[in-house]
Amino acid sequence: MVLTLLIALCWTPQTQAAVANNAAEFTISPVYPAEQQAGNTGYFSLAVHPASTVPVKVKITNTNQHQAVTYRLKVGNATTNPDGSINYANFKAKKDPTAQYQLTDFIDHAKRGQKITVPANSDRTVTVNLRLPAHAFSGIVAGGVYVERLTNGANQQSGNFQTQNRFAMTLPILVTEHPHAKRIAKMQLAQVKVQKGQIAARLHNVRPVLFGKLTIHARITKVHQTKALVKKTVTNYQVAPNSAFDFVVTDPKQPLNAGHYTLTMSLQSGKRQWHFSRAFTVTASQAAPLTKRTGWLGLPLLLWLIGGGLILIILALVAVILKQRKKLSQQ
Template identity: 55%
Template sequence: MVKVKTNSIVKLCLSIVLCICFLQIPHVNADNVSNNVAEFTISPVYPREQKEDDAGYFDLNVKKSTTVPVKVKISNLNKNQDIEYLIKVGNATTNDNGTINYTNFKNKKDTTAKYQLTDFISKTDSKQKITVKAGSSSEVTVNLKVPKQKFPGTIAGGVYVERLTNSYTNEKNGMNTRNHFSMTLPVILTEQAKAKRIAKMELDKVMVKNGPEVIAKLHNVKPVMFGKLSIDSKITKKNHVKTLIHKNVNNYQVAPNSSFNFLASDSSNQLGAGKYTIDMHLQSGKRKWHLVKDFTITAKQGVPLTKRTGWLGISMVMWIVILILVIIIVGLVVVIVRQKQNLKTKNK
């Protein structure tokens, strides 16, 4: 009787493992690739405030109470058609993947920033349209009005140029799709020959999304732009030393007075409800920061026990059931053996 039960349990375990293996077969998604040609180029026309003539972007050393003309040359490479372009100015922000976006038009002004690039530009200059004749070039001017009050460090943004003519194409399925042909020239401003390079990174807060996904909001609170930032983060149970999740990234770039979300743990990690600590070491050259913060994962946000996987990819609950069954079986075997021994003793 015991032997029959044991064989049944073994078959059940093998069936579970096979089902899980089939469920975890990955699938591949195909993305459409477009090879459209923009048919235009942009280049900077440097003002006298430019630090280096061959920088390829605007790197300006400005003075207070002055107006600096930032000119962009747009060349229409289409020899048969006049093309209209949209020109906008945006501020520099840090993307969550550790790159700098030089033309952000939506984010609110960072609370630690004294100025941002769009503070120096009139509404008329911040958004313009121009038509460039076929096979020719035209210049667009954006006037930067530097305030009377000095600003510290660096201010960054960019001039964004988008082709408007023929920017729409009709697909076969009847949907109207827009092709964005655009280019950007970064604009960097300082009022000192050598801007201060003292940076300061802070860990504003830790956010948890259902899954759970643990997100650390990192904040550069100084008007300093820097790169080659490495981030080494570890998540542990609160007041414990064992590392549950470890993530390391390199070569991040950070815009002045900006924040970004660092994904320290995604939904593939099996974190349940409880109190945790995130410990982060950041380094950019000689700059180093050590940031630590406690956070809580609620029962709703964490991975429930029924969905947590253990050894061989089998859920923790199933392993608990198997363990209980093994204990029961061992107990039955012990009882049967003892009964047999007692019978032998009585027969003697």
């Protein structure tokens, strides 16, 4: 059996150093163009002009002393993960309907993915050109350059398992035409989803603004009641421009029965606040997964199965003992 480990190091814009990992045996670092506005930050922060071309260069250093290594370089778009982190190189997500542009709109389709082989103990620089549209855009367009090591190192054998290490790293890219403009985020509660036994709030940043330090307070009550059945608070979430994510409110230990409920949410980042309230319904069929998952009286179903099995074994032993005693008494 082969167990593949993929380590993706996605640097947030606070990073001050080149992305590196000793086990990966390679590093990546930005080669800043003239459009770089934030100095040596460890990521690309570009102030650009319409109808211009900006070279985004990434230096890949192979620190393996004996082996040439092949890497794949791809460009992706920034999205927000459910845990409140930003994925700067998402290749699958569809373009958000509120976004004027996404980063891959600025790159020729054929150049979005490249392969390069770097000799042992050497470095090579790969260039991806951003071709800005003639029409101006507002806010920030965010994404990243993703570099994956394709040449595998030595496999590790442990019993029946063979571990094959794979490594990937990402450098964020932030692009704006108005670096000094004041940007105000706007969050919306798009919908409340009941699926797979969970209640999730679909939160949507509808503006081209990247921001962080987001605190979310959520509570669920019965309709027209004030007693909270579920409470959840998180802090330090980051949100990508023009992106949506599912914020899971419920806890598996606090299942909701079929009925009518109200979700109330308060969000705050700096001085900006948003307040939402939305009624939703949990049907009997939607509540079923919760019951199956938690079992009777809120205990996991597996515990009930184990407990039931132990009781049957004990009853069988008691029956055998009583039968043996009856035989002995008849002799």
